[in-house]
Amino acid sequence: xxxxFYIIGVGPGDPELMTQKAVRLLKECPVIxxxxxxxxxxxxxxSIVEQTISIENKEILExxxxxxxxxxxxxxxxxxxxxxxxxxxxxxxxxxxxxxxxFPTLGDPTFYSTAFHLAGVLPEVFPDGSTNVSVVIVxxxxxxxxxxxxxxxxxCLGDERVAVLPxxxxxxxxxxxxxxxxxxxxxxxxxxxDEVLLLLKKLxxxxxxxxxxxxxxxxERVIKASEATNQKLHYFSTMIVRKR
Amino acid sequence: xxxxFYIIGVGPGDPELMTQKAVRLLKECPVIxxxxxxxxxxxxxxSIVEQTISIENKEILExxxxxxxxxxxxxxxxxxxxxxxxxxxxxxxxxxxxxxxxFPTLGDPTFYSTAFHLAGVLPEVFPDGSTNVSVVIVxxxxxxxxxxxxxxxxxCLGDERVAVLPxxxxxxxxxxxxxxxxxxxxxxxxxxxDEVLLLLKKLxxxxxxxxxxxxxxxxERVIKASEATNQKLHYFSTMIVRKR
Numbered sequence: 015x016x017x018x019f020y021i022i023g024v025g026p027g028d029p030e031l032m033t034q035k036a037v038r039l040l041k042e043c044p045v046i047x048x049x050x051x052x053x054x055x056x057x058x059x060x061s062i063v064e065q066t067i068s069i070e071n072k073e074i075l076e077x078x079x080x081x082x083x084x085x086x087x088x089x090x091x092x093x094x095x096x097x098x099x100x101x102x103x104x105x106x107x108x109x110x111x112x113x114x115x116x117f118p119t120l121g122d123p124t125f126y127s128t129a130f131h132l133a134g135v136l137p138e139v140f141p142d143g144s145t146n147v148s149v150v151i152v153x154x155x156x157x158x159x160x161x162x163x164x165x166x167x168x169x170c171l172g173d174e175r176v177a178v179l180p181x182x183x184x185x186x187x188x189x190x191x192x193x194x195x196x197x198x199x200x201x202x203x204x205x206x207x208d209e210v211l212l213l214l215k216k217l218x219x220x221x222x223x224x225x226x227x228x229x230x231x232x233x234e235r236v237i238k239a240s241e242a243t244n245q246k247l248h249y250f251s252t253m254i255v256r257k258r
Numbered sequence: 259x260x261x262x263f264y265i266i267g268v269g270p271g272d273p274e275l276m277t278q279k280a281v282r283l284l285k286e287c288p289v290i291x292x293x294x295x296x297x298x299x300x301x302x303x304x305s306i307v308e309q310t311i312s313i314e315n316k317e318i319l320e321x322x323x324x325x326x327x328x329x330x331x332x333x334x335x336x337x338x339x340x341x342x343x344x345x346x347x348x349x350x351x352x353x354x355x356x357x358x359x360x361f362p363t364l365g366d367p368t369f370y371s372t373a374f375h376l377a378g379v380l381p382e383v384f385p386d387g388s389t390n391v392s393v394v395i396v397x398x399x400x401x402x403x404x405x406x407x408x409x410x411x412x413x414c415l416g417d418e419r420v421a422v423l424p425x426x427x428x429x430x431x432x433x434x435x436x437x438x439x440x441x442x443x444x445x446x447x448x449x450x451x452d453e454v455l456l457l458l459k460k461l462x463x464x465x466x467x468x469x470x471x472x473x474x475x476x477x478e479r480v481i482k483a484s485e486a487t488n489q490k491l492h493y494f495s496t497m498i499v500r501k502r
Contacts, residue, residue, distance in 0.1 A: 023399075023403070025277065026397075028279070029278075030277065030278045030279035030282065031277050031278075031279055031397065032277065032278055033269065033274065033275045033276065033277050033278075033399060034273075034274045034275070034276055034277075034278060034281065034310075035272070035274035035275055037278065038274065066278075122399070122403045122407075123407065123412075124403055124406035124407055124411070124412050124413045124414075125403065125406075125412075125413050125414060126414055126415065126416075126418075127412070128415075130412040130415060131415075133410075149410065151406075151407035151408075151410060152407065153270075153275065153399045153400075153403035153404045153406075153407040153474070154399060154403070155267075155277060155366070155397045155398060155399055156397075156400070156403065159267070159366045159368055159369065159397035159398070159400065160397045162368035162369075162395075162397070163366075163367065163368055163395035163396065163397040164395075166377075166393065166395060167368070168367075168368050168369075168371070168374040169368045169369050170368075170369060170370055170422070171370065171372075171374060171375075172370075173424045173426060174424075175421065175422065175423040175424070175431070175435075176421070176422040176423075177419065177420070177421050177422075177439070178414070178419065178420040178421075178422075179419040179420075180417045180418075180419070182417065187419070187438070190438065191419075194431065194434065195421070230397070
């Protein structure tokens with residue numbers, strides 16, 4: 015009997031925003047897998063868990079998780095290949111012992127989580143082949159939902175369309191999204207804040223746009239885009255641009 | 259002391275996907291407000307709540323909730339105006355008595371939930387003016403996250419862009435989204451399934467597209483788009499079109 019690998023969304027930060035399913039599974043799993051040596055991932059996801067669940071009797075499996083940006087369709091660099099493969103080896107070893115492994119991830123696992131890379135490699139390294147690997151994904155509350163909730167605004171109503179893009183994305187694509195979508199969500203907006211604000215001003219969208227810093231976390235802050243010029247924003251900052 | 263109006267996301271269907279915050283607040287609120295006479299809303303959201311929380315000692319406030327499609331920027335029809343206004347009156351009455359009112363809503367409140375219309379009207383009908391109305395939005399797991407989790411596929415990784423659209427939307431806009439986004443999520447795809455499948459085939463996207471019926475609910479079903487022709491889908495069906 016091999017174990018199951020649970021990729022568990024723990025929500026945006028407030029431990030109360032973990033689902034009941036996440037709490038149950040994290041309590042049940044004897045092994046909790048966390049990335050080591052990352053800038054943002056580790057401490058946040060694990061600290062959310064720790065505020066609700068005692069991890070004293072758990073085995074904490076620290077794996078090295080490459081933070082280099084990759085796309086699944088890119089050719090993998092040898093460094094990434096090696097890192098994913100050895101992370102998967104470590105997880106597979108526990109699963110082969112018949113122990114369930116939980117991988118808590120900030121927000122929702124399907125939404126910009128690196129956990130998917132690990133799940134993708136797992137079958138390749140598993141001793142008896144992919145048919146024996148059981149992976150379960152437990153959805154969670156995204157930072158986008160928490161951002162809109164904090165701002166007291168809907169992301170979408172009725173027949174509206176929503177686009178989600180990293181704010182680093184090329185200006186033309188951003189402009190295109192602003193023009194043809196009812197709501198545009200910009201992730202990690204801190205990197206390009208001033209350019210975005212300028213563009214919004216030109217399009218007359220500044221007044222209806224909101225920035226949410228650390229949504230669903232301690233220190234959550236809702237800032238009007240029209241008052242955001244020259245503000246230094248946290249890494250966890252999301253902008254919601256709504257047309258109406 | 260007036261009460262607080264809590265708009266609470268209860269997740270996609272599985273009661274375990276309710277957040278701990280949702281469960282706590284629904285237990286604490288003496289009044290639960292549910293829409294009456296709707297096709298999909300009432301029974302689903304309330305039945306999710308009932309599977310976790312005893313509602314025996316709660317006051318159930320049934321309000322008539324217009325199901326006509328509206329956009330917030332449309333001029334409101336007199337019928338809608340009247341319905342929202344009297345629903346808001348009923349809620350405001352409880353709040354004025356100092357009682358908290360919970361409004362459970364399927365999925366996440368900011369994501370295609372009609373609860374926002376009610377919250378928008380509330381300040382207008384409140385006896386002492388809008389400054390006394392306290393509305394709290396509690397985010398939940400969306401059906402989109404549950405769909406991607408069920409399909410075992412990421413919505414987005416790295417720098418990818420995601421578009422969410424109702425499948426009823428004009429074909430040109432849909433085509434545009436397929437061409438310029440990494441992932442396109444089509445809500446309520448049952449209405450236009452055959453046209454969408456045809457379009458995906460032309461774009462060579464059929465093989466990587468997945469339909470999830472009743473995500474996070476009993477009877478959840480994951481269907482390959484390539485095998486979906488002529489299938490009769492449930493109202494709660496989402497398609498995820500991924501490029502890679």
